[in-house]
Amino acid sequence: xxxxxxxxxxxxxxxxxxxxxxxxxxxxxxxxxxxxxxxxxxxxxxxxxxxxxxxxxxxxxxxxxxxxxxxxxxxxxxxxxxxxxxxxxxxxxxxxxxxxxxxxxxxxxxxxxxxxxxxxxxx
Numbered sequence: 001x002x003x004x005x006x007x008x009x010x011x012x013x014x015x016x017x018x019x020x021x022x023x024x025x026x027x028x029x030x031x032x033x034x035x036x037x038x039x040x041x042x043x044x045x046x047x048x049x050x051x052x053x054x055x056x057x058x059x060x061x062x063x064x065x066x067x068x069x070x071x072x073x074x075x076x077x078x079x080x081x082x083x084x085x086x087x088x089x090x091x092x093x094x095x096x097x098x099x100x101x102x103x104x105x106x107x108x109x110x111x112x113x114x115x116x117x118x119x120x121x122x123x
Contacts, residue, residue, distance in 0.1 A: 038114030044075045044122045048115050051108045052078070055098045075122045082120045092116060 042048065056062045057072040064071035070086065071077040081087050090097040092113050098104060104112070115121070 038117060041118055041121060042111050042115040044078075044115070044120065046123075047111050049075070051104060051112065055102050055104050055108075058102070061098075082116075087120075088116050 044052075052062075052072050059065065060067035062068050062070050062072035062078075064073055064077070070081040072081075078087070091109075
């Protein structure tokens with residue numbers, strides 16, 4: 001009986017602490033998301049080509065072998081899918097390219113986004 005009487009105040013105290021902590025958390029605000037601003041001009045030749053070569057223009061993918069639509073082994077061959085928005089749609093909008101296990105880093109993603117926003121310059 002004594003254990004039961006001691007357990008009730010402890011349970012009430014724990015619930016009280018949880019309620020105080022949960023109400024304090026409801027007032028927390030996340031910082032506003034920061035949009036990364038594109039600084040220097042990103043070009044295919046200087047920054048994007050190595051990303052494409054390592055993540056897209058692979059055997060069985062966008063290497064012209066027919067594994068995936070489009071040949072990304074050169075800027076000229078990739079240009080039709082840049083101009084029609086296919087690269088923008090799949091890499092930036094849908095974020096379903098490249099396909100796992102291959103991935104690009106957040107920095108590489110931002111470089112590609114900046115490059116596409118700038119009109120995908122070659123040089």
